[in-house]
Amino acid sequence: MPTRPGPLECIERYFATAPLSEARIERAGALDVPIADPAWPYPARPRRDGDPVSAEDVRTAIALQQEAGLPAALEWISECSPEVAAVARTAGMTVEALPLLVADDPVDLVLPAGVRLFLVGADDPELPHYQQLAVLAFTHPGGPADVHEVPNDTSAEAAARTAVLRERIADGRTVMMVAIEDGTPVAVGSHQPIDVDGTEVSEIVGVATLPRLRGRGLGAGVASALAAHARETADMVFLAAGDDDVARVYERIGFAHVATAGIAELRPVG
Structure with a gap:
């Protein structure tokens, strides 16, 4: 066997x-x-x-x-x-x-009062805004930023990224969720299921919260919801945390630290 x-x-x-x-x-x-x-x-x-x-x-x-x-x-x-x-x-x-980290025994989390979580459709007109929320969050990993600072990138490159994401959502290759508070997107995240030799595996990626709203459990809530959605069909769900502090948050919601992911990029010149 x-x-x-x-x-x-x-x-x-x-x-x-x-x-x-x-x-x-x-x-x-x-x-x-x-x-x-x-x-x-x-x-x-x-x-x-x-x-x-x-x-x-x-x-x-x-x-x-x-x-x-x-x-x-x-x-x-x-x-x-x-x-x-x-x-x-x-x-x-x-x-x-x-x-x-790998989803081991995820726990159910409740988002803060007034925050609602939605699956994002491929035709959602706000999809570029959700993408830029993530850009803002990862550009300001440790500092505050007002909600009005979410950039509005109208470049051809941004439009191309949105077009590819729409295709992926429509095909089921990306499942995206957004948390909304008072009509404003405050956190986003996705999981990406793939059939691997007859077994479905999914990676949670891009979990991001508006910098000024961190510490309220929004990111943990989105990640927990993504894990629950993925585990409806996937045999394994995993993610790479941004650092050890973020990893500890994920461990509290039922993920287990199994290894280390290495990432390398070319150094900028000058």
């Missing part, structure tokens, strides 16, 4: 499968480099069961990404590819280590 894959194996398979329907995969030594629409890029990743990654592999991947107009980015699971952090730094990239 075949053994059930462990959580790290499931996550590795998830990331290997995620870009296949919308990207071609170039090889850079021991790295797979998805070449996709710049509006929805995928990072390079170590090939499953491949050789150790070298700094030359990373440089080759960066060149392929830059040639395709994609951000130079690399992601991996540290416990599966422990050599990558050092070689990424050698290739001139900045490296972060993020807690990787």
